[in-house]
Amino acid sequence: MRFVLPFIVAFCATSAQAATCGGSFASFVGGLKQEAIASGHDRATVDQFFANVSQDDAVIRADRRQGVFQKDFIDFSRSLISQNRVNNGAIYSDRFDSVFDRIEREYGINRGVLLAFWAFETDFGQVQGDFNTLNALVTLSHDCRRPDLFRPQIFAALALFERGDFSPTNTRGAWAGEIGQVQMLPKDILENGQDGDGDGHVDLKGSSPDALMSGAAMLSSLGWRANEPWLQEVTVPADLDWSLTGLNHQMSGREWANLGVQARSGSIANLPSSILLPMGRKGPAFLAYPNFHVYFEWNKSMVYVTTAAYFATRLEGAPAYNAGNPDPALSGEEIMTLQRRLEARGYDVGGVDGIIGEMTREAVQTEQERLGLPADAWPTRDLLNRL
Incomplete structure (x- = not known):
């Protein structure tokens, strides 16, 4: 389940030979091919890699439809966490006990961390997505919303293809280009992919040990502090x-x-x-x-x-959280109104998107202090009205 910040990017640093985004899709793909060849990839391999690529409008629709992240924590967590997932977590922990032991030994990452990602991303590998990965990556790179995020993933997928770990026609996954049981992007796989089962390939779709070890390696590379809580x-x-x-x-x-x-x-x-x-x-x-x-x-x-x-x-054994009795959450429209009012006061809230992210929270907390309200960073209708 990927959420990507909704900032607008019109250009990204790429080869001067090609448009960075937009325009004719065929011309855009031609530019990608030129860049790949110029960077040292074999022309025949590049032609084979891009031979059947096509634009996928369903990817763009999915990208624009991320309203689930507007839910508040209690609603969101209750929608994702069920007793069935808790039970399955215990089952998969036992089933792959030796893999988790290895992760804890080599990376100092508790099994609960990987189990939670595995559960949320693909229901322990059962629902990995059915979008053609190459089409998704090229479509999102062609789209001018944030090509700088997705364009490098295309060339990472090409490198995986060259070593036999990616199929431009058959590799399928999430709409945003993530692959496998813990949903990793090609560049992350290229840099952190692990052959957890020892078969000579990194297969994040079919091999749970590969997926879990790769996820652990990625978290470690991102700065996870071994054997510490989170x-x-x-x-x-x-x-x-x-x-x-x-x-x-x-x-x-x-x-x-x-x-x-x-x-x-x-x-x-x-x-x-x-x-x-x-x-x-x-x-x-x-x-x-x-x-x-x-x-x-x-x-x-x-x-x-x-x-x-x-x-x-x-x-890992912690009890269900105490939900308390919080003030009612604002609706998505109310949050966007709040964000506009905060922007009008000079705050950078990370965009008007109806999502209470950290930048919106910090602005809310500052305004709460100014108005003499409890500065807990939770936006209420009272605050909205005062602004």
Whole structure:
């Protein structure tokens, strides 16, 4: 489940021989071929790779339709986390126990972390997507919304094709070009792909050991700190200074404990950490450790990242979170109105998209402080009206 930030990019740095995006699709593909040959790829191989590529309008429709990320944390997490997924997590943990042991030994990454991604991305490999990957990547590169993200993936797929690990006609996956059981982009596979089952190939679609080891290698390359926590549910005192909360504020675990923050289970690690209130001071509360930030390298959505990190703790034995009684969430339209009003006051909220991301939260928290409201970064209708 991929969420890509909705910024507009008109151009990207590529070969001067080709248009960077848009225009005739055939001419665009011709430019890709020229660039591939100019960078040293065999002409016959390039011709074979691009021989059947075509534009896929369904990819563009999927790209424009990411409203699921407008849900609040409680609704989103309840839609993704079921008892069936919890049960299956235990089953797959046992089934691939030796692989997870190896991951924990080599990378210091708890099995719950990979299990959560595996569950959310493909239901443990059962639903991997049916979009032609090359068509998806070329379509999204031709589209001028963010070609700089997808164009390099085409040439990474070409490199995988050259070593026998990608088929331009048969490799299929998600609409945004991710492949396999944990949904990795070709460049990530090229850089971090692991032959977990020892058969000489990196097969993220058919081999669970390959997929899990590759996912672990990618997380490690993104900066995962071995054998450290990532997220922990806590209780917070009602008189906490809410302006200290949010991912843009950090203190040590000991300092949080001195302020009355307590772990719901286990003990607080004495590491740099932030109080994360996904639905404000009346909802669930978590301590986010340094590894939590690595999740944003996998997916840019705050609600997805928080849900995936929480589910990983649940698969490790943590209890179901305390939902509390948060103030009602704003609708997508109300959030966009809020974002426009914040932009009018000079804040960069990362775009008017109806999604409460970290930049919107920081702006909300600053305005709450200015207005003398509890600065918990949760936008309410009262705040919207005051603005």
